[in-house]
Amino acid sequence: MPEPQIQNLKGKIFAGVTTILFAVAAISAWNFTAEYRQTMETARRTTAAYAKALAEHAESSLAESDLVLKGIIREIGNDASLAVMDQKQLFDIITQYSLGAPQIGMVFLVNKDGQLFINSNYFPPKQVSVADREYFRQFLQHPETELYISDPLFSRLTAQWRFNLMRPIRNKDNGIEYLIAIAFNTEYFKNFFPQESMGKKGKIRLIKENGAPIVNEPGGKTEYEFNFTGTQLFTRYLPQSPVGTFAKVSDISAEPRIISYHRLSRFPVVAVVSLDKGEVLSAWYRRTVLTVFLLAALSAAAIILVRMLFKHLDHLHLSRETISDQQQQLKTRLNLLERIATGAELTTILDQIVLMVEAECPGALCSILLADEAGERLWHGSALNLPDSYNKAVNGIPIAPRIGSCGTAAYTRKRVVVEKIEGHPFWKNFAPASEAGLKACWSEPIISSDQELLGTFAIYHKIEKSPDAEDLYLIEAAAHLAAIAIGRVRQEEARQKLEAKLLHMQKIEAVGQLAGGVAHDFNNLLTPIIAYADMLFHNLEKDEGNQRKAESILSAGHKAKDLTQKLLSFGRKQTLVMAPQDLNEIIRSFQDIMRRTIRENIAISLSLAEPHAMVSVDRGQIEQVLLNLVINAQDAIEGKGDIRIETGHVLLDDEYTRLHPGMHSGRHILFAFSDTGCGMSDELIKHVFEPFFTTKSLGHGTGLGLATVYGIIKQHNGYIKVSSKEGDGSAFIIYLPEFTGEVSGVTPLPPASAHPPESLLSGRKTILLVEDNVVVRKMMGEILENNGFLVLEAESPADAVSLAAIPENQIDLLVSDVIMPEMNGRELYEIISRAHVELPVLFVSGYTSDILDQGKPLGNEINFLSKPFTVEQFLKRVTTMLQNRSWATANETVTVN
Known part of the structure; x- marks a missing residue:
């Protein structure tokens, strides 16, 4: 029944019932x-x-x-x-x-x-x-x-x-x-x-x-x-x-x-x-009250019946409208999902989400802000009806507490509802909001299915307003749609990057196969050339002129042989003599050769893991890697400079290897080679390991130095990557599988290869370890326990709080991951430090330590260690922190006589 007919029917019923009740009352x-x-x-x-x-x-x-x-x-x-x-x-x-x-x-x-x-x-x-x-x-x-x-x-x-x-x-x-x-x-x-x-x-x-x-x-x-x-x-x-x-x-x-x-x-x-x-009049009063009560009851019953009838009619009408609205909303959402599935541009999809919510929520002005990859700032995504001046003002706002509704929601990963912007502490001293006439802001974090922060969805109003249940459902649904759209784009971008890496590796692999085959055939050609040249050299002893020519042929042949050997190394075709070796010993013994190879104004410093860094390698090939890297660093350094060589023990998990094709999980020896040279652009980095690629002038270098390094490392089942920035030097990070078997005359590396001071072991220091990744947690716990520490392991912040609350647990150090479910490392530390005053904390994370710099500082006891790290780096940081605390405690207990 159309709405005008329903209203006409309701009017007639109301008039009839009112007339009857009025007559009875009169x-x-x-x-x-x-x-x-x-x-x-x-x-x-x-x-x-x-x-x-x-x-x-x-x-x-x-x-x-x-x-x-x-x-x-x-x-x-x-x-x-x-x-x-x-x-x-x-x-x-x-x-x-x-x-x-x-x-x-x-x-x-x-x-x-x-x-x-x-x-x-x-x-x-x-x-x-x-x-x-x-x-x-x-x-x-x-x-x-x-x-x-x-x-x-x-x-x-x-x-x-x-x-x-x-x-x-x-x-x-x-x-x-x-x-x-x-x-x-x-x-x-x-x-x-x-x-x-x-x-x-x-x-x-x-x-x-x-x-x-x-x-x-x-x-x-x-x-x-x-x-x-x-x-x-x-x-x-x-x-x-x-x-x-x-x-x-x-x-x-x-x-x-x-x-x-x-x-x-x-x-x-x-x-x-x-x-x-x-x-x-008492009797009259009683009769009157009774009669009035009966009339009121009768009238109330009539009114209730009429209201029930009206509500039923309204419900029928509302149901028809609701079904129509829901069908339209469903159609809109299906259209959005279809566009997402078909790969429509992210900007277009986000604009449609904003328009959809504004249509379903009268008076709303919506915006979507996107989080950057570092998770530090929010950038403009879509806000069609907000003033341009306001969009510019919020573009790039930091993800931090008390930074508006969106910055706070992104930081806490919880919905933030500000019913009155004016005077609210989250919006203090932010004039663009009042200039745009905005009075209320509700912000919902956009979280992916794997709990990654993607951005925020915000609803603004130009009046002070609180959200009802329908508003909350709408903003949550919009954030979910945005998460699907942004997540798809991010996944597509990640897929393209991985494909590009894989294609690059396949390209190098193909070039390596070609180079190896060419080198093999070239060796067959060089064999008679060098043999006949040697015979000529010895047969022409009395003819010095021709003998010098033969000697030149021999010299050129040997150079060609060295070149083919490099091609074989790049193509991983040469025969390796593999044996357990201490990489530290190889570097120390080869240091003199490296020193004599490069200019005197370039310093070489070593930072090697103690006591051993055991790998199964071909010693000569590893020395070739060292020589090639040091020569490459010398060519990149103009004037004075520094070269630093480091080793360490690391554990690579499945998540880390998934993001780096060609890398294998497990225990590895980290071999880092860095210089203070001129650095490289992103475009150069893409070609740095390709054979015959060089930035040197004609006649200076063959372009096989780094290609040879790449081939040798790959043939050792290792992984190599380079990070560089123009004007800021370069760093080659190499991961070689750690050798853990028995070696004659050499003690294999235990799970933890460095030991804390006896002063710490005597006290059996207790360390509360909080890490949600089971592989990393077990590895870190094993390292600490094998070095004499008492470890309390917690797989979640809630377990850590429970362990810290037990009076018998006297905790000397908190070692915590930063990004975890329930709460982050900072929030966990704030809770635990209430009961354990001045407790030192070591934060460990694959994220940058900047995440800990947001908000108020935690004091001088904060330390940060970035993943992946070596065993030596980990134990050195732990022992240093415990020694500092023991020294401070000892100073506090000195008595002056």
């Missing part, structure tokens, strides 16, 4: 209002009836009590009779009259001095002064008063709230001699109405016209001390009518109440009944 509201009005009207009629009943009851009680007062006064007589009457008799009279009147709490008499001298509750009576009471002062101030209702008071005899109905007993002069009073029990009125009819908060009041409440039930001190003259009851309603009902907030408790009042006809008192509005 009907319910009307019903609530009607019930409310009916409930309030019923409450008004009820309180009015209660007020009327209370007024009638109060008037009857007061009238009855007044009759009791009058009866007691008649019984007593005048004041003279009272003065001579026995107190017991008087007590019996007032007690008798109070019987049968439940409203009477007590009858008492007060003399004109304010002494309450008798009451109906106690005999013998308690004498209590009431001179301070309001009712006593009333009669003093107004002696004409006949009947008086007192203000409420807290009884000193009964400790209860009461009010008094009083009359005076006068003398013959009409003066007041005594006061007789009835104390009303207020609880009598409290029980007049059942509590269930009044509610828990219902109140009844009898209020004097001066605003004093004589009955306030239920109530306490606050209510009895409150005066009602300022309330609307006295200011508004009583002046208008003696009877009435109204609703207002209580003046005492601030609660909304329904109030009915009724003025007594014979006494200055108003009867008031009030009900709590909340209690009156």
